[in-house]
Structure formats: structure tokens, C-alpha cells
Amino acid sequence: MKKIVLSLASVLFLVSGTAMAAESLKIGFNLPLTGDIPKVGESSRHAAEMLKEDINAKGGLVVGGKKYPLNFIYEDNESKAESAVNVALKLIERDEVLAIVGPNSSKQAVPAGGTCDDNKTPMISPWSTNPDTTLNRPWVFRAAFLDPFQGPVAVNFAAKTFNAKKSAVIFDISNDYAKGLAEIFRDEWQKKMGAGTVVAFESHGTKDQDFSAQLTKIIAAKPDFIFIPNNYNQVALIVKQAHDLGWKGPFMGSDAWGSAELMQLCGNDCVGHYFSTHYAAAGAKGATKEFIDRYSAKYGYTPDDVAALTWDATNLVLKAIQDVGKVDKNVKKQRKAIRDAMAAIPEFPGITGNMKFNEEGDPIKCAVVVRISEKGEFVFTEQVCP
């Protein structure tokens, strides 16, 4: 008996020994697992785990005829800018990852992008839409469209759907994403409708819970709709308080609304409103539908846009590694090769749409506008392509 146990143990040891010997490809994930938007981090991790399991079940990623198992390292940036920089450094220095996926929110992606660019490590942000994330940073890429594109989409859609002439904006001033998009929206709206047509432009802080004074000002200015380019957790509070103050008009949102947690927090108050986003889960086809079905079966909820974008972003990194065609022992050389391969990808058929990359590393892709249905689903309403 003892012998059997011993031999079993040694077999196990040998097996694990060989598994260790096969070199794994390390990819870092810089995600908001706690803090203001934990659901975003969770969705990203779920999508990445699903992809990793797919590939590792087949023995690993095939690079130059050899199979390498994937090793994904998830680190929490607490949804804070300074922590995102620390996480990037930790992944680069300690874990010696080949590339980093994330951070998601522009608030963290803009500073972390600088860190990755300085340290010559390829980084791809799945969800960041602020132009500064990749601007003049050859090592930084993204899978999402940009706010200068998203802003006009929201402007045109709202002008047409709500038949609106006057708009109002409320946004989080300490969030790069919200502030950037709010300003783009304001400029674009005034270009279209004339000066003074943004009748209220109000801001608040990240930790604020009461928005009644700002909303009173907005409602008194009588806009045709309110634009809220904020994270979903704030959206839930703002929309509800606006209703308490007697607002009955429509809201227009941006892609930061599109979390699986929005409806849980906002409930009926959000039903019937619109936001621009990266993809619409309800009514998807082909590879996108397959992803949605598998994700829903595995984790029990419909994947939000950040899950789909993480899937695309991670696939882009893997494709770049495959394009390099070999795995160099020297991490620095390998990172350089991956960056060059990523920059050379001309077009990528992602589940969030087809992407073409420009010289800044930004994809040129379509945006969709969705309506929040009575069942809490995000229903496709319109697609806008550049």
C-alpha cells in the first residue's frame, strides 16, 4: 500500500514537474476588482478566465509550432489612478509579464499607460475611451472606440430621437473619462445647435451621494434631455434623484453605463433611457452570440461590454504573440517583438465588431446605441460607424 502511494506521489511529482518545465506565457491584468466599479473588474476577469481555460484545455497557445500554456496574473487596482500605476509596475518588474491587459477605466488607463510606455511593455486597455490613453504612446493600444467619436454619436442620436434643441450635462469632475466626454459632448452640441444650447453643465465629486442642488439647477434650466457620462454606480443615484425632483424627461448615457450591475442598482428608474456602447448583447449573432451564450451559462449573467472587450483585447495580445512566431527567453526582446506585431495587425474581427487600427494604436470601429428595456436588457437601437 505504502509503495503504491509512494509511486503515485512520484508520478504526480513527475507530471507536475514536466508541467512546470513547459514555459508559460505570462500576461498581466490590471483590473478594478474592488473600489468604485468592482463589477467591471469581475467581468474582465471572467472573460479572461474563460479564454484561458479554452486555450489551456487544448494544451496551450501555439507559437511557432510549439504549445505554451497561458498564465494570467490578475492584480487589483482598487479603481484608483495611483494604484493602477503601482499594479502596472508590479506586473512589469516582479511578474515579468509579456503584456498587460487593462486598466479598464480611463481614470486608471491614462496614468498606467504612461507607466507601461516608459517601461517598454505593451499594454492594451479594453474599455478606456479617453484619447490621452494612447496618445503619443507607441506601446499602448486599446480595443474600444474613442470619446471624440462617442460624443458625436450621443449628440446626433439624442438630437434625432428626443427631437431635442437644448441639453444639460452632469458629470464626475474627478474622472478623466467623464470630464473628457462631457466636454466633447458640450462642444459638439453647441457646434450643432448654436452657442448656449447646453443650458446646464454641472459637475460633482466621485464620492458625492447627493446631487439635488445640481439637478435642481438643471431641471430649472428646462433642457430637453440630460446627458450623464458617468460610471453606472453614480448613474443609479442621479437618475433616481432627478425623478424625485420631478424630472420626467429622457436621459442619455455613455458606455460606462453598460455594466451588468446597472439594472440591479438602478431598477425601474433607468428603464426606457438610452446609452451609447460597444456592443448590444440582446440580438447578437455569430461569434458574438456564441461568446454571450457560453459566458451566460458559465457565470449566470449576460456579459457586459467590458467582458466582450476584454475578450477581444486579450485575443489581440495572443494574436500578436502568435505573429511573433517564437518565444524569446529575454523578456525585453519578446515585449518589443509583441509590440511590433500588435502595431502591425491591420484588421481584427472581434466579437465587438471589426477593428482597424490607426497609427496611434486606436481601433476604428462602430458604436451602437441601446435602449434599456422593461426587462432590464440593453436592446440594440442604432449602429453608428465612422
Added chain:
Amino acid sequence: MEILVQNIFNALQWGSFYALIALGYTLVYGVLLLINFAHGDIFMVGAYIAFFLTTFFLGEYGVIAPGSLAGVTILMLAVPLTMILTSMVGVTLERVAYRPLRDKGAHRLYVVITALMCGLILENGNLALLGASRKKFPELLEKTVWTFGNVSVTNLKVMVIFAALLVFLFLQFVVTRTKTGMAMRAISYDKFAIPLMGIPINNIIVFTFILGSGFAGLAGLLFAMSYPILEPYMGALIGWKAFIAAVVGGIGDIRGAFLGGFLLAFVEIGVVAVFPSTLRDLMAFSVLLIILWWKPTGLFGIAKTTKI
């Protein structure tokens, strides 16, 4: 004009929360001369206790008659239960963290630092226990929006304002008109002579914590109903601001905490109503600074001379 009236209601509601939390700071300070920095987090714990009571105990996933209790009934039961449970948290902190230090004769400064640490422990304990994802507080009351012209008030808003007023009147009565209240005030004057008069000093302190934390629990419940998204750090900022409100009102005085809370809310909302909202905290706290500059002990504070 309508905007003014609307903003007065906004400020009254927001100020009610500041006032309710500031009352807890001031009660404990009035007795122990201790700034209980964990108080904002006790408020947060109160909101979470209310969440669990209304969702998993009384509400739709409840142990008792799931889904069959009416919202109003749940609320009537949740108010006393939340207050009792939250005051137990406050008393536990007192017993575990503050009393041992006091018994050893530690300087007040160390107790204040302990209070800060307790607050962080509550925040991060909650984060570790329940995770970072936000909790949605159920809607207990059928929301009614009363609209007069362009002024809208919800039934909840009116309830919150009345609750704050009642709590203030109750505490003012307890502290100034009852024997226990007299003992509470006496302890702050002379901690050594009071036991000689036959006053059980520790019981009075526990009573103070029960009062302060209980009303923090009530504030947590009302806050969760008004702003129905709960997170572990929700008490930090509002707690700090309520503390400042208590200081401006004159810490240690019930009237001061009550007025200070409303004053801060009126200044904050007033600034946003007139100036760009970005300037809110800058201008609000500048105003408070000027008040303190003019009257360093706060509006109702009395300067004390320390004998050496």
C-alpha cells in the same frame, strides 16, 4: 423663487443626515471629550444592518414570512431593530477599544487614534466580509412625489426632515432635563469627583454610546432609503463632514451639532445653486473656516480654561 424653495428642501434633507451623524459625535465628545472618529463608519454599519434586516430578515428573502410583509410594516420593525443592533456595535467598540485604554489612564490622543483605526477596521472588515460590489437597498415605501409648481418633494424627504427634528428634540430633552443627562454633562467636568457622588461612570458612558450609535443606525437606515446604494466607504466622507459640522456648531452641544449640520448643508447646496458646482467644497469649507476664525469654540461652544 421656486428654485430657492426647492433648494431649501434639498438642504433640509441633506442637512438632516449631517445633523443626525453630528449628534453622535457631539454626544460622545460631550461626555468623554473624545472624538469618536469611528462614528461615520458606525453609520455605514447601520445602513448595512438595515439592508440585511429589510432584505434577508423581514423582506422578500426573509426568514419571517418572505414577501408577505408590507413595506411600511417592514420599516416599522426595521427602525427599532436597526437602532438596537447598531447601538450594540457602538457599545462593543467602546468596550473593546476605548474602555481598556481609558482604564489604563491613556491620554485622550491615543483613544482618538484608536477610534480612527476602529473606523478603518469597520470599513475594511466589511470589504473583506461582503466584497466590493454595491448593495441596492430595497424600496420600502411607495414613493409619492408632491409637486407644487416646479417644487417637488417626496414623502421620504419629509420623513427624513421630521426624523432629524424629533431626534434633536429627544436628545435635547434627555441631556438637559433628565438625571442621566445631568450625569452625562457632569462627567465631562470632572471624571474623578463624579464617581464619589455615586454615579456609575461606565454605565453612563455606555448609555451615551447607545444613544449616539442608535441614532447613527437610524441615520444609516434613512440614508439607505434616500440614496439606495450601499458601499463600505459610504460613511467616511459624510462622517468627516458631519464632524466638521459638529465642531462649527460647538462640539459637545446638542443644539450646535443640529444647527451645524444644517448650516453645512445650506452652505453646500447654496454654493452649488449659485456658483459652478466644482467650487462647492472649497467655498463651503472656507465659510466654515471664517466662522471658526470668528468664534473658535463654534456657534454654541463655551471656552473652557484649563487649570494647571
